Amino acid sequence: MKTFAEFGLEPKVLQAITELGFEESTPIQDKAIPVAMSGKDMIGQAQTGTGKTAAFGIPLINKIPVTEDRIVALIMTPTRELAIQVADEIGKLTRFKGLRSLPIYGGQEIGRQIRALKKRPQIIIGTPGRLLDHINRKTIKLEDVKTVVLDEADEMLDMGFMEDIQSILKLVPEERQTLLFSATMPANIQKLAQQFLKEPEQVSVIPKQVTAPSIEQAYIEVHERQKFEALSRLLDMESPELAIIFGRTKRRVDELSEALQKRGYSADGLHGDLSQNQRDNVMRKFRDGSIDVLVATDVAARGLDVSGVTHVINFDLPQDPESYVHRIGRTGRAGKEGKAWTFVSPREIDHLHFIERITRQRMSRKPLPSIAEAIEGKQRVTAERIIEIVQNEESSEYKALSIQLLEQYDSVQLLAACMKMLTGEKKDVTIELTPEEPIRAKKRRPDIRSNGRPFNRSGGGGYRGGGGRSGGGYRGGNDNNRSGGGYRGGGRSGGSGSGSSGYGYKRSEEGRSDRRPRGSGSSGGYSNNE
Numbered sequence: 346m347k348t349f350a351e352f353g354l355e356p357k358v359l360q361a362i363t364e365l366g367f368e369e370s371t372p373i374q375d376k377a378i379p380v381a382m383s384g385k386d387m388i389g390q391a392q393t394g395t396g397k398t399a400a401f402g403i404p405l406i407n408k409i410p411v412t413e414d415r416i417v418a419l420i421m422t423p424t425r426e427l428a429i430q431v432a433d434e435i436g437k438l439t440r441f442k443g444l445r446s447l448p449i450y451g452g453q454e455i456g457r458q459i460r461a462l463k464k465r466p467q468i469i470i471g472t473p474g475r476l477l478d479h480i481n482r483k484t485i486k487l488e489d490v491k492t493v494v495l496d497e498a499d500e501m502l503d504m505g506f507m508e509d510i511q512s513i514l515k516l517v518p519e520e521r522q523t524l525l526f527s528a529t530m531p532a533n534i535q536k537l538a539q540q541f542l543k544e545p546e547q548v549s550v551i552p553k554q555v556t557a558p559s560i561e562q563a564y565i566e567v568h569e570r571q572k573f574e575a576l577s578r579l580l581d582m583e584s585p586e587l588a589i590i591f592g593r594t595k596r597r598v599d600e601l602s603e604a605l606q607k608r609g610y611s612a613d614g615l616h617g618d619l620s621q622n623q624r625d626n627v628m629r630k631f632r633d634g635s636i637d638v639l640v641a642t643d644v645a646a647r648g649l650d651v652s653g654v655t656h657v658i659n660f661d662l663p664q665d666p667e668s669y670v671h672r673i674g675r676t677g678r679a680g681k682e683g684k685a686w687t688f689v690s691p692r693e694i695d696h697l698h699f700i701e702r703i704t705r706q707r708m709s710r711k712p713l714p715s716i717a718e719a720i721e722g723k724q725r726v727t728a729e730r731i732i733e734i735v736q737n738e739e740s741s742e743y744k745a746l747s748i749q750l751l752e753q754y755d756s757v758q759l760l761a762a763c764m765k766m767l768t769g770e771k772k773d774v775t776i777e778l779t780p781e782e783p784i785r786a787k788k789r790r791p792d793i794r795s796n797g798r799p800f801n802r803s804g805g806g807g808y809r810g811g812g813g814r815s816g817g818g819y820r821g822g823n824d825n826n827r828s829g830g831g832y833r834g835g836g837r838s839g840g841s842g843s844g845s846s847g848y849g850y851k852r853s854e855e856g857r858s859d860r861r862p863r864g865s866g867s868s869g870g871y872s873n874n875e
C-alpha cells in the first residue's frame with residue numbers, strides 16, 4: 346500500500362484526498378493510478394467497495410488544468426443514482442483544485458441542466474440516454490473530450506446501452522484516453538473494449554473470488570409464500586443498522602416496502618418507475634438514516650456506496666452471478682464487514698449453486714430464523730439502547746421516579762416492563778405478496794465449467810461467451826431503466842473502521858462524514874441541485 350503522496354499528484358489534489366480521510370491507497374488505486382496517469386487506456390477490475398471511483402477520479406482531476414473551460418472529461422454510469430454519487434465524489438476530490446463537474450441524468454428537468462452547463466464544467470458525469478439528448482440538442486459538445494470513463498461498463502452493455510455508447514463515443518476524438526471499470530468483467534466486455542479502447546492495460550485486483558472477503562454470505566431455503574415471514578424474522582434477529590433488500594420486480598418492491606411499513610419497519614422502496622423526486626427522497630432518507638431498510642430492484646445494485654449498510658438481503662434470487670456480486674457488494678465496503686443473506690426457493694436451488702460456482706464462493710446454509718431468535722434479536726437491540734443511555738448518562742431526569750418505583754416493585758419486573766414497552770409488539774397484520782415465478786437455472790455453456798474462470802477477463806470461452814445477453818426472458822424482470830434516476834445532493838460517504846483490515850482502507854476520523862447528507866456536493870465542483 347502506498348501513501349497518496351507517492352503518486353506525484355498536485356498538492357491540491359492531495360489535499361482533497363487527505364480531507365476525504367483516505368490515508369493509504371487501496372490495491373486497485375495503487376495499480377490503476379499510475380497507469381491512468383501515464384495516459385494509457387485501461388480496463389480496471391476490483392472487488393466491490395474497493396475505491397474504483399477514486400482510482401479513476403484522482404488521475405482525471407490531476408490532469409485537467411484549472412484554466413480549461415471546455416468539457417474535457419466524460420464519465421458514463423448506468424444509473425442516475427450512480428451518476429450523482431460519482432459526481433459527488435469527483436466534486437469532493439476537486440474541492441481545492443476547483444474544477445467544475447456536473448451530473449447529467451434523465452428525470453431531471455433538462456432546462457436546469459442546460460443552465461448548469463453554461464457554467465462550463467470540465468467534467469460531465471452522465472447516464473447515456475440523457476447525454477445523447479444533450480448531444481442532439483447541442484447543449485453538450487464532446488469534441489474536446491480527452492478522457493472517457495465507463496463505470497460499470499458491463500452493466501451498461503446489459504442494459505442495452507451499447508448503441509448509445511457507440512453514438513456518444515463516435516463524437517469523442519480518437520486521441521483520447523478511455524478507462525473502463527467494474528467489479529465484474531463478463532467476456533462480452535471484450536467486445537466493448539476492442540471497439541473503444543486502444544491497447545488497454547488490464548489492471549485487476551481479483552484475488553480468488555470476485556466477492557469481497559469482508560462479506561459473510563448465507564442463504565435460507567424458503568418457499569415463496571413464507572418469504573415475508575422469513576424476512577421479518579431475519580430483520581428482527583439481525584437488527585441491521587442499514588439494510589438493502591433486493592426484489593426482482595418493481596411490483597415486488599412496491600408490495601414489499603408497503604408490507605414492511607405495515608409491520609412497523611422503517612422502510613421505503615426504490616425502482617425505475619418512481620419519479621425522480623421520489624427516488625431522490627428515498628435515497629436521501631436512506632443515506633441520512635431516517636429509514637433503515639431500502640427495498641430496491643437491481644437499479645440499486647451497482648456502485649451505490651452508502652456507509653453503514655450492514656446487510657444485503659436478496660429477497661428474490663438474482664438473475665445472474667454478476668447481479669449477485671454487485672448486490673451483495675452494497676455492504677462490506679471499504680474494509681468494513683457486511684452480511685449478505687439470500688432467499689432461495691426449493692426450485693431455485695440449482696441456480697444458487699450456479700452462482701456459487703461462478704463466484705467461487707460458498708454461501709453457508711442457514712435455517713429459517715425461529716420466532717425465538719427474532720424476539721431475542723429485538724430484545725438485544727432494546728437492551729443495547731438502554732445500556733447506551735445508561736453509559737451516556739442521558740436519563741437523570743427519570744431518576745427520582747425510578748427510585749420511587751424501585752421501592753414499590755421488583756427491579757427485574759420493572760426493567761422487563763420497560764423493555765417490553767421499548768421493544769414494541771409486532772403489528773399483527775396479514776401480508777399477502779403477489780408470488781414471483783422462481784428463476785430457472787440458466788442454460789450453461791459447456792465451457793464454463795471446463796474453463797472454470799469466474800468472470801473471465803481474457804476474452805473468449807468464458808461465462809456468457811462473447812454474445813451479450815442471452816435471450817429468452819433471461820433478466821426478464823430486471824428494471825434498471827435506461828434513463829437512470831436522480832438523487833440530488835450526493836451525501837454518499839463511507840468511513841471505514843480505520844485500519845480495520847490492514848488492507849489500505851485507513852480513513853482518518855476528520856475526513857469522515859458518515860451519513861451526513863451533503864448539500865451541493867463540494868465547493869469546488871458545482872452539482873446540479875442549486
Ligand SMILES: Nc1ncnc2c1ncn2[C@@H]1O[C@H](COP(=O)(O)OP(=O)(O)OP(=O)(O)O)[C@@H](O)[C@H]1O
Binds near residue numbers: 370393648839
Ligand atoms: N484509499 C481509500 N481509503 C479509504 N477509503 C476509501 C479509499 N478509496 C475509496 N474509499 C472509500 O471506499 C468506499 C467505496 O469506494 P467506491 O464506491 O469507489 O468503490 P467501488 O470499487 O467503485 O465499488 P463498486 O464496485 O461497488 O462500485 C467509498 O466510500 C470511498 O470513499
Ligand SMILES: [Mg+2]
Binds near residue numbers: 397398496
Ligand atoms: Mg464503483
